[in-house]
Amino acid sequence: MDLTYTKDEEAFRAEVRAFLESELPPELRGHAQLEARAPQEALRRWQRILHRRGWGAGMWPQRFGGAGWSVVQQYIFEEECALAGAPPQLPFSIRMVAPVLMTFGSPAQQEYFLPKILSGEHWWCQGYSEPGAGSDLASLRTSAQRQGDHYRVNGQKTWNTLGQYADWIFCLVRTDSTARAQQGISFLLIDMKSPGIEVRPIVTLDGGHEINDIFFADVEVPLGNLVGEENRGWTYAKFLLGHERTNNAAIGQCKRQLAALKRLAASYPPGGTPLLGDRRFRDELTAVELEVQALEITNLRVLSALAREGRSPGPEASLLKIKGSEILQQLAELKMHLLGHDALPYLREAPEADWSIAPLMESHYPPSAAALSGQYFNQRKTTIYAGSNEIQRNIIAKAILGL
Amino acid sequence: MDFRYSDEQLALQDTLQRFSARSYTFEQRRAISRTPQGHSAAAWRELADLGVLALPLTEEHGGLGGNGVDVMLVMEQFGRALLLEPYLSTVVFGASLLQAGGAPALRQELLPRIAAGEVKLAVAAYEAAGRYRLQHIECRAQRHGSRWRLEGRKAVVLDAPAADYLIVAARVSGASASPRGISLFLVARDRTGVTVVPYATQSGGRAADVELKGVELEPAALIGAEGQGLPLLERALQPTLAALCAEALGVIGALNEATLEHLKSRRQFGVPIGTFQALQHRMADMYIAAEQARSMTILAAVHAQDVDLARQRRIMSAAKAYVGRAARFVGQQAVQLHGGMGLVDDVPVSHYFKRLTMIDLTYGDAAYHFGCCSDSLAASGGAPGISAAADGGVRSDHHRSPAA
Numbered sequence: 001m002d003l004t005y006t007k008d009e010e011a012f013r014a015e016v017r018a019f020l021e022s023e024l025p026p027e028l029r030g031h032a033q034l035e036a037r038a039p040q041e042a043l044r045r046w047q048r049i050l051h052r053r054g055w056g057a058g059m060w061p062q063r064f065g066g067a068g069w070s071v072v073q074q075y076i077f078e079e080e081c082a083l084a085g086a087p088p089q090l091p092f093s094i095r096m097v098a099p100v101l102m103t104f105g106s107p108a109q110q111e112y113f114l115p116k117i118l119s120g121e122h123w124w125c126q127g128y129s130e131p132g133a134g135s136d137l138a139s140l141r142t143s144a145q146r147q148g149d150h151y152r153v154n155g156q157k158t159w160n161t162l163g164q165y166a167d168w169i170f171c172l173v174r175t176d177s178t179a180r181a182q183q184g185i186s187f188l189l190i191d192m193k194s195p196g197i198e199v200r201p202i203v204t205l206d207g208g209h210e211i212n213d214i215f216f217a218d219v220e221v222p223l224g225n226l227v228g229e230e231n232r233g234w235t236y237a238k239f240l241l242g243h244e245r246t247n248n249a250a251i252g253q254c255k256r257q258l259a260a261l262k263r264l265a266a267s268y269p270p271g272g273t274p275l276l277g278d279r280r281f282r283d284e285l286t287a288v289e290l291e292v293q294a295l296e297i298t299n300l301r302v303l304s305a306l307a308r309e310g311r312s313p314g315p316e317a318s319l320l321k322i323k324g325s326e327i328l329q330q331l332a333e334l335k336m337h338l339l340g341h342d343a344l345p346y347l348r349e350a351p352e353a354d355w356s357i358a359p360l361m362e363s364h365y366p367p368s369a370a371a372l373s374g375q376y377f378n379q380r381k382t383t384i385y386a387g388s389n390e391i392q393r394n395i396i397a398k399a400i401l402g403l
Numbered sequence: 404m405d406f407r408y409s410d411e412q413l414a415l416q417d418t419l420q421r422f423s424a425r426s427y428t429f430e431q432r433r434a435i436s437r438t439p440q441g442h443s444a445a446a447w448r449e450l451a452d453l454g455v456l457a458l459p460l461t462e463e464h465g466g467l468g469g470n471g472v473d474v475m476l477v478m479e480q481f482g483r484a485l486l487l488e489p490y491l492s493t494v495v496f497g498a499s500l501l502q503a504g505g506a507p508a509l510r511q512e513l514l515p516r517i518a519a520g521e522v523k524l525a526v527a528a529y530e531a532a533g534r535y536r537l538q539h540i541e542c543r544a545q546r547h548g549s550r551w552r553l554e555g556r557k558a559v560v561l562d563a564p565a566a567d568y569l570i571v572a573a574r575v576s577g578a579s580a581s582p583r584g585i586s587l588f589l590v591a592r593d594r595t596g597v598t599v600v601p602y603a604t605q606s607g608g609r610a611a612d613v614e615l616k617g618v619e620l621e622p623a624a625l626i627g628a629e630g631q632g633l634p635l636l637e638r639a640l641q642p643t644l645a646a647l648c649a650e651a652l653g654v655i656g657a658l659n660e661a662t663l664e665h666l667k668s669r670r671q672f673g674v675p676i677g678t679f680q681a682l683q684h685r686m687a688d689m690y691i692a693a694e695q696a697r698s699m700t701i702l703a704a705v706h707a708q709d710v711d712l713a714r715q716r717r718i719m720s721a722a723k724a725y726v727g728r729a730a731r732f733v734g735q736q737a738v739q740l741h742g743g744m745g746l747v748d749d750v751p752v753s754h755y756f757k758r759l760t761m762i763d764l765t766y767g768d769a770a771y772h773f774g775c776c777s778d779s780l781a782a783s784g785g786a787p788g789i790s791a792a793a794d795g796g797v798r799s800d801h802h803r804s805p806a807a
């Protein structure tokens with residue numbers, strides 16, 4: 001039993017820290033400090049900076065241009081990035097479509113797409129959910145019919161994240177409507193500039209535009225954009241979900257937000273009695289802190305098992321998803337309650353200004369409060385996305401408990 | 404980073420599982436619980452022969468120099484077996500006090516005998532009015548010539564009926580809640596003036612209220628420096644809290660296994676009740692609670708010998724609070740999912756539930772330790788807390804284990 005990092009891992013952490021100190025520009029840190037979503041240009045720029053260092057995709061094998069990191073190195077990297085307030089890397093590109101291409105894609109697909117993901121030139125989004133296919137994803141109906149040298153795609157995808165900036169979308173489509181639900185599905189790569197694609201924003205309860213409906217009307221997709229075999233897409237989709245889950249606990253994010261909340265609680269409201277002195281508030285904060293502490297160890301236990309056994313996360317990732325998502329919600333809720341009635345103001349222009357509105361209401365808000373109550377509303381998504389927490393409990397019941 | 408037990412530790416685990424299957428089955432335990440003394444001399448001898456009593460004691464006193472992770476492993480197995488023996492009182496809390504504060508001659512006299520199973524201890528610290536606050540000591544110790552005289556009462560002294568010696572916290576100076584002026588004394592249980600009023604506990608063990616009336620002690624009975632008893636108690640309490648977490652973890656594991664088995668075998672409406680989603684999700688939450696409790700217990704075990712007392716106390720309180728809440732949740736839900744069977748004395752579930760409940764109430768319940776964490780957050784002024792691994796990590800060193 002040993003809870004320490006090895007000397008090599010400590011050296012790696014120091015290397016990451018030094019890199020962040022010198023290469024992460026202050027203007028890219030600002031959004032995380034304001035608890036705001038980073039704009040797309042910040043994400044692309046950060047990806048370019050990482051790529052220059054050879055860290056465009058830490059976990060990818062080196063033969064695909066990755067850094068070939070272990071899961072522990074990747075964890076250290078993500079934790080340091082989160083603590084430094086770096087923009088996130090786009091998960092749809094790096095952690096979702098890329099592993100599918102590396103495992104099931106053709107050499108031509110690998111050669112064309114992977115370098116452009118690394119460099120940040122291509123922004124990918126996900127076409128999974130549909131109006132009639134949410135938790136029951138296999139009931140999806142978007143169709144792709146073979147016509148000569150292409151597929152003709154018709155249908156609607158929804159809850160698409162950040163597709164308004166995307167160059168490409170990976171889609172689950174139905175290529176055989178006569179087969180059993182899971183067996184007639186294929187995995188297609190679609191250029192977002194294709195004629196017949198329409199992206200319609202879905203404005204969420206915080207007033208933000210993070211998600212979209214995407215409509216496909218007779219969109220032509222070259223046959224060469226099929227990944228793997230026709231009608232085997234469900235297998236690839238499940239493989240992808242396994243990789244999506246590798247950062248399920250979001251420990252770095254939880255720790256940074258917890259630290260920020262504690263700092264704020266020690267000083268808010270300005271000129272008044274800090275909330276940290278309020279026993280009822282502090283007890284709630286303590287409860288979240290203990291959850292973060294327990295989850296950090298649980299996450300390390302899972303990671304060290306993965307590293308030893310050289311495998312992708314299995315159903316234990318569901319535990320990390322449930323706890324991590326609940327913690328993010330609790331933190332957002334506590335931040336809002338910390339503000340009290342200062343959480344009431346809402347500025348319509350905030351989302352369009354990427355939440356950087358502190359100067360507009362400096363007299364009213366503390367510097368980091370601009371997006372706080374909006375964040376509470378926004379974070380209700382965490383227990384719904386990437387497999388709702390109820391689906392995660394189904395997975396635990398079935399795959400771990402054998403019920 | 405490695406969360407596995409060593410091969411030696413796995414061999415010890417196997418030894419303990421065979422001990423439980425041989426000498427501490429549910430029926431055997433029940434019989435032991437119903438004897439007047441409520442523990443088993445034969446089982447204690449077996450544990451001595453297996454080296455388990457010597458495990459955490461220092462090597463210079465006939466011990467094996469085991470660490471917090473070794474104790475975690477042992478206590479988890481004892482939790483699974485619902486062991487009634489005075490292991491925690493004697494080998495963990497009591498021996499820790501002797502090792503931390505006992506004079507060399509006293510350690511040399513008692514520790515080898517503890518390892519051999521010849522001496523049992525009980526810690527008589529807490530008092531009725533103090534609740535979980537160790538510094539609340541009204542019991543007085545006064546000098547009479549070269550001797551000490553003790554007067555006072557101790558509440559719910561765990562394992563006192565079995566103990567050969569009590570380690571008594573008494574006040575030599577100061578007001579009743581002052582952290583200064585507390586001393587520790589080694590008192591033979593059959594000493595003149597000591598009255599032990601024994602009773603069974605809710606979870607089948609034994610405890611006693613203790614009255615000390617004109618108890619005369621020689622100077623050598625003092626453990627540690629005069630007036631320095633509280634730091635010793637707090638130091639020794641920390642590995643004890645870690646051990647209690649580990650015991651709870653064992654009970655939680657056994658309870659989850661029993662509940663899962665029930666969900667798979669009990670049929671209603673023509674199907675196993677485990678096919679119902681309401682019950683599946685509850686069981687999933689019980690599984691999550693167990694895994695998170697294990698993480699906190701590991702953290703506590705690795706810090707059981709931490710030299711940074713402030714950090715250690717914060718971690719132990721966090722673990723005891725977290726595990727206490729998990730224990731309450733799992734215990735209550737296990738009874739609920741068992742339906743009527745959860746209420747029956749003949750079925751182990753009710754005994755696991757009662758033991759979990761009593762562990763929570765012992766040496767600070769979840770609310771108390773949660774409050775300690777909350778107070779330390781206030782004292783920190785919002786500074787970042789303890790990182791579990793990155794900076795605060797402690798390696799649990801290699802050591803000898805008993806022969807398997």
